Amino acid sequence: MRNCYLGVDIGSISTKGVIIDEENNIITSCYIWTEGNPVKAVRNLIRNIKEEIPEDCVIKGIGTTGSARKLIGLMLKANIVKNEITAHAVGTLTFYPNVRTILEIGGQDSKIILIRNGIITNYAMNTLCAAGTGSFLSSQAKRLGLDVNEFGKYALKSKNPVKIAARCTVFAESDLVHKAQVGYPKEDIVAGLCKSIVLNYLNNVGKGKKIEAPIIFQGGVSKNEGVVKYFKEVLNEDIIVDKNSHLMGAIGIAVLARKNKVGKTYSLELSNVKFDTKAMECTRCSNNCELLKIYRNNELVDSWGSKCGKY
Amino acid sequence: MDKVGIPRGIFYYYYGDIWKSFFDYLKIPYIISPSTNKEIMLLGTKYSNDEMCLALKTYLGHVSYLEDKCDYILVPRIDNFGLDNQTCTNFLSAYDIVQNTFNIKTLNYNIDLEKHETLKRGLIKIGKILNKKHSELVKAYKYAMKKYKEKRESEIMLNFNKLNSSKVKILLISHPYNTYDDLIGKDIIKYLEKNDVEIIFSDKLDENLTNKLSERISKDLYFKYSKDNIGALELTKGKINGVIFLSAFPCGPDSLVNELAMRKINLPYINLVLDDNSSFTGTETRLESFVDMLKGDIHE
Structure with missing residues (x-):
């Protein structure tokens, strides 16, 4: 029998789940859209995970994080419920103990976490406005008729990103509409959008913070190659994007669930839970x-x- | 006898105690609006325009609540406390806004130290409107100030002594009309207290000290209340673990002065800007992670 731990990160846009063992190896993971219904999303997530989990695994701890953490924590009877800053930092430190800066852009939140000698020393989060986050990118992708998954690749084609106002989403959107209507090529607009995300982030969230390498970029938006490219360009530093960068919150909360285990065994059977x-x-x-x-x-x-x- | 209405907003959090003792001494009846609740907030939204800050919005709600319950509404006009100690424009304009929006008589006085218009002159002026004798008013003023100073001094002492606490200490930089309002600051304070954090309030420190100390952060500032606030950073230097900046959206002085302070201090901080969004979830995430970080629990 192997002891395993489940971490669930329920964000505004996507829901992430991961199962780790005692040595923090990832056994299985799942990434689906929340679509405004965290309870339903988690039901689907757990069903997917249950199908893939090897038979000898027993769940010894469950942790939840993300904006729906409290609700889902009750639903899964989690042994730990923690905010996403803490979860992200713990997850990243598990794999990159030397990291000094974590950049994170999610669906509705963006944050910067500064770490010195393995300890969080400072962080900042966007104010309650969701400008420059994933939800803005995905709504603009829809407007331009692109799938959000191919958005980043499209941006890489551009040699001349257009300038788009970065401070406020509403201004950015009207800027974008005007640029499109006067005839700028689509890839330049897409690239301009990716760049505006970077500038917005550094102005709003990163202001006054010392961004030192090694820098790790994570959250859903880190999967966008365009945004990664412009972070490298603007910061003039190498940016590390882990292959599990979108799962770091879930991994972190799974690690915390392992550290805070209470000796109980959990079932993943939710079909009979109302x-x-x-x-x-x-x-x-x-x-x-x-x-x-x-x-x-x-x-x-x-x-x-x-x-x-x-x- | 004429009844005075005191809205529980903005000015109340600076002068409420003085007004109460002053009216008590003179046996003038008064009514104070209740703590901000949803009904008052909705009334405020109805009477305000889009440029007004959350604090002024709720203030108008309080005035509206009192409109048919008293004969006068007490609204001072506060301009400055001497050179380079001005107030926010809301403190100047509230009187005119109330007069033009509501159908009620106002009791008004000016505080403009550059023109020698003091609190004493102001209170005597409104006392005369309420048909009280000059000699009586001077006595009432002295009584009110004595009581106020006693209370204020003990509050400052209590707040300052928290700096010796062994708990995690957070300096809360915020205007009192936000900090102590039921719909703005109350949930935040409740959350921090529940999580065993010692809160040092920036408004409950000696403003004569903090006002002067703010010059160490910048010599160019001229907003009195903001200077008092960020001077607290210097007064508590080395004794606190982190700072929470709390302001109401959209606050002019805070957007300048707090931003400046954030760039100059070398301490963990978070900036909370609140509007009338009723969900506490987003704020809670920020508070929880901040407290987590300061306590360092997650690294064990």
């Missing part, structure tokens, strides 16, 4: 809190959003 959420507005006082009640097999397991703590 999981519902009900939203309501509390009318007991003038705060009118938006309450969310979570039911697992018709049993109330948690409720969120109450300011007074009565629920």
